[in-house]
Amino acid sequence: MAEDQKEHGGIPRATFVEDVDKFMAETHNESAEKVLQEMDEQHQKYKFMELNLAHRKKRLLTQLPDTKSTLDIVKLLQSKQNTTEPIQTHFLLAEQVYGKAAIDPTDKVCLWLGANVMLEYDLEEARKLLESNLEAAKKTLKIVDGDLDFLKDQYTTTEVNMARIYNWDVKRRQSLAAKGST
Known part of the structure; x- marks a missing residue:
């Protein structure tokens, strides 16, 4: 069980209640x-875990094209x-506002790393960093997708268990009421 949780980001597995009578007796x-x-x-x-994973997936889906474009x-x-x-180009100044620029050939580039941090890299170092970041993001996206699928299975199993226990309780109450009226 611990390995299963490790495989799916610590998400606990929901156990399907096969025999409700036995399960309720064990409680x-x-x-x-x-x-x-x-x-x-x-x-x-x-559901909370699903929401967090969905936000993480959305961030990754935004990050992938940005990283790919920077790598290009x-x-x-x-x-x-x-x-x-020089290389003639247009660059984004603000949303829907572009500027024209001529970039002289260079062997250095500055990359935003996040948290208001920018570092200068040689072009080859920048390419390697961006390629590794792109691969890591793709790998993480696959893991998040797998965790989301696993999570959906778990809350579906929980919903089915809840319905089965509710129905069991209704039947139990009906049989108690029938015994009480006779």
């Missing part, structure tokens, strides 16, 4: 309401490194 005669409340809390935790620019600068003519 030391706790009321169905209390068991349903505990399952509902677990369900809410799964670094590769272009590398290809023009040994020429003498």
